[in-house]
Amino acid sequence: xxxxxxxTEEELCDVVRVAVAHDVPLDVLGGGTKRAIxxxxxxxxxxxxxxxxxxxxxxxxxxxxxxxxxxxxxxxQTALAERAQQFAFEPxxxxxxxxxxxxxxxxxxxxxxxxxxxxxAAGAVRxxxxxxxxxxxxxxxxxxxxxxxxxxxxxxLSKLVTGSFGTLAVLTEVTxxxxxxxxxxxxxxxxxxxxxxxxxxxxxxxxxxxxTAGVLLTSASLSALPRLATIDHSAVALRFEGDAASAxxxxxxxxFVGRYSTTxxxxxxxxxxxxxxxxLRYLAGAPGAVWRVSLARATVAAFVAGLGxxxxxxxxxxxxxxxxxxxxxxxxxxxxxLKAAAGPDGxxxxxxxxxxxxxxxxxxxxxxxxxxxxxxxxxxxxxxxGVLNPGRMYADI
Amino acid sequence: xxxxxxxxxxxxxxxxxxxxxxxxxxxxxxxxxxTGLRVYETDGLTAYRQVPMAxxxxxxxxxxxxxxxxxxDRGIKVVPRGGGTSLSGGALPLADGIVLSAxxxxxxxxxxxxxxxxxxxxxxxxxxxxxxxxxxxxxxxPDPSSQIACTIGGNVxxxxxxxxxxxxxxxxxxxxxxxxxxxxGEVIRIGGKHFDSEAxxxxxxxxxxxxxLCVVTEATVRLLRKPQAVQAVLAAFPDNTQAGDCVARIIxxxxxxxxxxxxxxxxxxxxxxFCHAGYPLDAGALLIVEVDGSxxxxxxxxxxxxxxxTACGATEVRASRSEDERLVFWSGRKNAFPAIGRISPDYYVxxxxxxRRRLSEMLRLISELSAQSxxxxxxxxxAGDGNLHPMIMYDSAVPxxxxxxxxxxxxxxxxxxxxxxxxxxxxxxxxxKRDLMDVMFDAVDLDHQQRLKCAFDADGLLxxxxxxxxxxxxxxxxxxxxxxxxxxxxxxxxF
Numbered sequence: 001x002x003x004x005x006x007x008t009e010e011e012l013c014d015v016v017r018v019a020v021a022h023d024v025p026l027d028v029l030g031g032g033t034k035r036a037i038x039x040x041x042x043x044x045x046x047x048x049x050x051x052x053x054x055x056x057x058x059x060x061x062x063x064x065x066x067x068x069x070x071x072x073x074x075x076x077q078t079a080l081a082e083r084a085q086q087f088a089f090e091p092x093x094x095x096x097x098x099x100x101x102x103x104x105x106x107x108x109x110x111x112x113x114x115x116x117x118x119x120x121a122a123g124a125v126r127x128x129x130x131x132x133x134x135x136x137x138x139x140x141x142x143x144x145x146x147x148x149x150x151x152x153x154x155x156x157l158s159k160l161v162t163g164s165f166g167t168l169a170v171l172t173e174v175t176x177x178x179x180x181x182x183x184x185x186x187x188x189x190x191x192x193x194x195x196x197x198x199x200x201x202x203x204x205x206x207x208x209x210x211x212t213a214g215v216l217l218t219s220a221s222l223s224a225l226p227r228l229a230t231i232d233h234s235a236v237a238l239r240f241e242g243d244a245a246s247a248x249x250x251x252x253x254x255x256f257v258g259r260y261s262t263t264x265x266x267x268x269x270x271x272x273x274x275x276x277x278x279x280l281r282y283l284a285g286a287p288g289a290v291w292r293v294s295l296a297r298a299t300v301a302a303f304v305a306g307l308g309x310x311x312x313x314x315x316x317x318x319x320x321x322x323x324x325x326x327x328x329x330x331x332x333x334x335x336x337x338l339k340a341a342a343g344p345d346g347x348x349x350x351x352x353x354x355x356x357x358x359x360x361x362x363x364x365x366x367x368x369x370x371x372x373x374x375x376x377x378x379x380x381x382x383x384x385x386g387v388l389n390p391g392r393m394y395a396d397i
Numbered sequence: 398x399x400x401x402x403x404x405x406x407x408x409x410x411x412x413x414x415x416x417x418x419x420x421x422x423x424x425x426x427x428x429x430x431x432t433g434l435r436v437y438e439t440d441g442l443t444a445y446r447q448v449p450m451a452x453x454x455x456x457x458x459x460x461x462x463x464x465x466x467x468x469x470d471r472g473i474k475v476v477p478r479g480g481g482t483s484l485s486g487g488a489l490p491l492a493d494g495i496v497l498s499a500x501x502x503x504x505x506x507x508x509x510x511x512x513x514x515x516x517x518x519x520x521x522x523x524x525x526x527x528x529x530x531x532x533x534x535x536x537x538x539p540d541p542s543s544q545i546a547c548t549i550g551g552n553v554x555x556x557x558x559x560x561x562x563x564x565x566x567x568x569x570x571x572x573x574x575x576x577x578x579x580x581x582g583e584v585i586r587i588g589g590k591h592f593d594s595e596a597x598x599x600x601x602x603x604x605x606x607x608x609x610l611c612v613v614t615e616a617t618v619r620l621l622r623k624p625q626a627v628q629a630v631l632a633a634f635p636d637n638t639q640a641g642d643c644v645a646r647i648i649x650x651x652x653x654x655x656x657x658x659x660x661x662x663x664x665x666x667x668x669x670x671f672c673h674a675g676y677p678l679d680a681g682a683l684l685i686v687e688v689d690g691s692x693x694x695x696x697x698x699x700x701x702x703x704x705x706x707t708a709c710g711a712t713e714v715r716a717s718r719s720e721d722e723r724l725v726f727w728s729g730r731k732n733a734f735p736a737i738g739r740i741s742p743d744y745y746v747x748x749x750x751x752x753r754r755r756l757s758e759m760l761r762l763i764s765e766l767s768a769q770s771x772x773x774x775x776x777x778x779x780a781g782d783g784n785l786h787p788m789i790m791y792d793s794a795v796p797x798x799x800x801x802x803x804x805x806x807x808x809x810x811x812x813x814x815x816x817x818x819x820x821x822x823x824x825x826x827x828x829x830k831r832d833l834m835d836v837m838f839d840a841v842d843l844d845h846q847q848r849l850k851c852a853f854d855a856d857g858l859l860x861x862x863x864x865x866x867x868x869x870x871x872x873x874x875x876x877x878x879x880x881x882x883x884x885x886x887x888x889x890x891x892f
Contacts, residue, residue, distance in 0.1 A: 020877065059752070059754070060649065061645050061648055061649045061753065061754060062752050062753055062754060063648065064752075084651060113593065113598075115593075119592060119593075120592065123566065123570055124592065124593055126593070126598055126601055127566060127569075127570045136845060138877060140841050140844075140845070141841065142841050142842045142844075142845040143838070143842050144842065144845070144846070146750075146817075146818065146819045146837075147752065147817055147818075148750040148751065148752060148782070148783055148817075148818050148819055148822070149562070149563070149750075149782045149783070150558055150562055150567070150750045150779065150782040150783065150784040150822035150823060151750055151819040151821070151822060152555065152556045152558075152567075152605045152821050152822065152823055152824070152825055152826075153819045153820045153821050153826060153830070153834070153837055154826065154834065154837075154838065154842075154843075154846050154864065155602055155605070155606055155846045155849050155850075156556065156569065156601055156602055156604065156605045156606075157602070157845070157846065157849070158601075159569070159598040159600075159601020159602050159604075160597060160598060160601065160602050160849070162598060162601075163593075163596075163597075163598055164597060164598075168597075179653065180651035180652070180653065181651075183651075199511075206622060209691055210624075210625075210690060210691060242690075242691075242693075242694055243693070243694070243697050244693050244697075247693070248691065248693075294591045294592055294593055294595075295591045296512045296589065296590035296591050297511075297512055297513070297591075298509075298511035298512045299512075319592060322591060322592050323592070344586070344589055345512075345574075345589035345590040345591050346589070346591050347591070347594065347595040349595065364595050364596050365595035365596070367595065367596065368585070368586065370579070370583045370584070370585050371585050371586075371587065371599065374579070374585065374599070374852060374853070375596060375597050375599075377851075377852035377853075378597060378849065378852040380852075381848035381849070381851055381852050381874075381875065382845070382848065384875065384877050385877070393596055394596070397596070397597075
C-alpha cells in the first residue's frame with residue numbers, strides 16, 4: 001500500500017479527486033496509532049495528514065486552540081501546558097494498547113472521539129470541537145463552525161465529523177476549546193470496593209465533593225498499575241481538582257473510613273496515575289479482545305456480573321459508572337450481555353480484536369434499520385464513491 | 398425577507414388536507430379556523446407573520462408519525478413548533494404548510510435520578526424540568542431567558558444556551574438521547590441514558606438543526622446535582638472598556654465562572670427601572686460574575702473576582718450575601734428584554750458572538766452605528782463566551798424604521814464575522830439571519846450542510862425557507878463534479 005502525504009489542503013483535495021476519478025479507496029490516517037480500531041477496509045492506498053502540521057492560532061485568554069489536523073498531540077499539549085491550560089476531555093493515547101510507537105495527531109483525536117475519565121464531568125471530544133476544515137469524499141474543501149464557544153450558525157457538522165473515523169471527510173484543521181489546568185490534583189483510593197458498590201460509592205462521594213474522575217479497577221487491573229499494585233482487592237479511585245484538591249480528597253476520605261481502606265495521592269502521583277488510567281494501561285498487557293461499553297450508570301453492576309469474566313481478566317469502570325473497559329479472555333458475546341443487563345441504554349465497541357481477529361464480530365454497535373439507512377445516506381452524500389475508509393465502521397460506511 | 402413561493406395547488410386543496418389530517422389525530426387536534434390560526438402566525442420574531450393552512454396538535458409519537466407520513470406523501474410542508482419563543486423566526490408558518498405543535502406532548506415521562514437524567518416530551522418547558530427535580534437536589538443546566546415558556550423540543554431544535562453556558566454548555570452538551578420522527582414517518586431512537594451514541598453522532602447534528610431534519614418526540618436530558626454553594630459578584634465600571642478588560646483578566650487568571658454577564662449603561666437604566674435590582678445607575682457598564690462549586694471553591698473564586706474587578710477600576714464591587722440577594726442581582730439581567738420593551742414600542746434582539754478580546758472594539762462600533770442610524774441600542778452580553786445581545790429600539794409604526802433596524806442589525810452581525818466571530822450564538826439562523834449565511838460560509842460549505850438535509854429530508858418539506866439562503870435540489874447536490882479530465886495531471890502518481 002502506498003501512502004500519499006499531502007502538505008496542503010489543495011494537495012489533499014487533489015489526492016481525493018484522483019481517488020474518486022480512479023475508484024481508489026483510501027485508508028485515511030493521521031499518525032495511524034488507532035488504525036487498528038474498526039473493520040478492515042478494502043483500501044488499496046492510504047493518505048495521511050501528518051505533513052499538515054503546526055499550531056495555527058492559540059490565544060490563552062480566548063481558551064481556544066486551532067491547529068492543522070496532522071499536528072502531533074504532544075506538541076499541542078506542551079504549548080497548552082506552558083500557559084497552564086489543557087484539553088478537558090483527556091484524549092486517550094492507545095500506543096500501549098496497540099503496541100504501536102506512532103505519534104498520534106490532533107486530527108486523529110477528533111476522528112476517533114475517545115474521551116478520558118473527565119468526560120462525565122467536562123464532556124467528550126465532540127463537546128469541545130468548535131470548528132474544522134476538511135476535504136470530503138467529493139474532493140472538496142469545506143468548513144463548519146468557528147473559533148468561538150457559543151455558535152449555532154448552521155448545522156453542527158463538528159459533531160458529525162467527530163468520531164466518524166475518517167469515513168466522511170479528511171480533517172485538515174481543527175479548533176478546540178481548552179480549559180485552565182487545575183492548580184492541584186488529589187486522589188482518594190478506596191481499597192475493597194466491589195463492582196456492586198461502585199455507583200453507590202460515586203454517589204456518596206459526590207455528596208461530599210465534586211470529583212472529576214471516578215474509576216473502579218478490579219484486582220487484575222490494579223496489578224498492572226505500579227502505584228496501586230499493592231491493593232489486593234478491587235478499588236475505586238476518585239480524582240479531585242482545584243485550589244485545594246488534596247484537602248478535598250482528605251475530606252472525602254472521612255466519609256469512607258472504617259468501610260474501605262483509604263489512600264491519598266498528592267498532585268504528582270495523581271497526574272501519573274490518571275494518565276495511566278486514561279491510556280488504559282491496565283488492559284495493555286492482557287491477551288484477548290478489548291471492549292468498550294457505554295451504558296446507563298445504574299446498570300453497570302448487573303452488566304459486569306452478566307459478563308461472567310474470569311477473575312484474571314482486567315476490567316475498569318470509568319466515567320463514574322458510565323463506561324466499562326475490559327479485556328475478554330473468554331470469547332464473550334458482549335452485545336448479548338448488554339441486551340440482557342442494560343436494556344436499550346448502551347452500546348459496545350470492539351476496540352482491539354483478539355488474536356483470532358474474529359472478522360465476523362461487528363466492531364461498532366449494530367444499529368436499527370432506520371438509523372443504519374440514515375447513516376448510509378449521510379455517508380453517501382459526503383463520500384458518494386466510498387473512497388474514504390470504506391467499510392471501516394459498518395459494511396457500507 | 399422573502400419566503401419560498403407558496404404552492405397554489407396545495408393551498409387550493411386546503412379543505413381536503415384539513416379533513417385528511419382530522420382523520421389521523423384525536424378529535425379537536427386540528428385547528429383550521431381563521432381565529433384559531435392567528436395564534437400561530439408568528440413567534441418571538443414578531444416582525445413577521447403568516448397564517449398557516451392548519452395547525453395539528455398530535456398527542457403521541459404515533460400521531461406525529463402518521464401526520465408526517467401524510468404530509469410526505471402529499472408534498473405538504475411542515476413547520477414544527479414548541480413554545481413559539483424563537484427570536485429568529487424558526488417557527489414562522491408557511492402559507493402552503495401546516496404547523497406541527499408540541500403543545501399536547503407536554504409530559505415528564507420519567508425522572509431517573511439513579512442515572513441522573515429525565516425523559517420528557519418535547520412540549521415540556523425548560524424550567525419545568527428543573528422544577529420537577531429541584532426538591533431532590535438536581536437541576537437541568539441550560540437556562541435560556543425564555544425558560545419559563547420555551548420548550549425542550551424547541552431548545553433541541555435551536556441548541557438553546559443561557560447564562561450558564563460558559564461552564565455548563567448548551568443544550569447539545571446536556572442531551573443524552575432522542576426519539577424523533579423523520580418526514581417519512583419513520584421513528585428513530587438515538588442515544589439513551591448513556592453517554593455518546595455509537596457511530597455517527599446523529600444526536601449532535603439534530604441538535605441545533607432548527608426543525609429542518611426531523612421532529613423530536615422525546616428527549617433524555619442530563620440532570621446535574623445542584624452545586625454546594627453559589628455566589629455572585631456585582632461589579633460596576635465607569636465604561637465598557639474596563640468591564641471588558643475585567644472579563645479577559647478573570648478568564649486569564651484561570652477562573653471559569655458559572656456565568657459572567659455584562660450590561661451597558663442603557664441596559665442598566667432600563668433593567669433597574671423595571672426590576673429595582675439595585676444596579677448603580679451612574680455606571681457605564683455592569684458585570685455579574687457567578688461562581689459555584691464547593692464552599693471552598695466559591696470562597697476562593699469570589700475573593701479573586703472581587704480583587705480582579707477592583708484592579709480593573711470597578712467603582713463598586715458587591716458580593717451577594719444571601720440566595721435572595723443573588724437572585725436579585727440576576728433579576729435585572731434576566732428581564733433585560735422586557736425591560737427594553739417597556740421603554741421602546743418595539744425592539745430587535747441581535748445575537749452575534751465574537752472573540753472575547755474584541756469586546757470593547759465591538760462596543761465602540763455598535764455605538765457609532767447607533768449614532769449614524771439614529772436608532773438607540775442597549776447591550777447585554779454573555780461576556781464570558783463573547784455572545785452579544787444588542788437590542789435595537791425602534792417603532793414599527795414609523796414607515797421604514799423596521800427596514801433601517803434590520804439593516805443596522807445586519808451591519809453588526811457582519812462586523813461579528815469580520816472580527817472572527819459568528820452570526821448567531823444561541824438564537825438560531827431561522828429566517829432572520831438566513832440571507833447573511835454567505836458572509837460566514839462559501840457555496841461549498843453551504844452545499845455540504847444541505848447534503849445533510851438531503852440525507853434526512855430529500856424533498857425539503859421540513860421547515861423550508863429557514864437557515865439556507867438558496868435551496869438546492871438534492872439531485873443537483875448529489876452530482877459529483879469530479880471527472881477524469883478535470884484533475885490536473887491525472888496520470889501523475891500521488892501515492
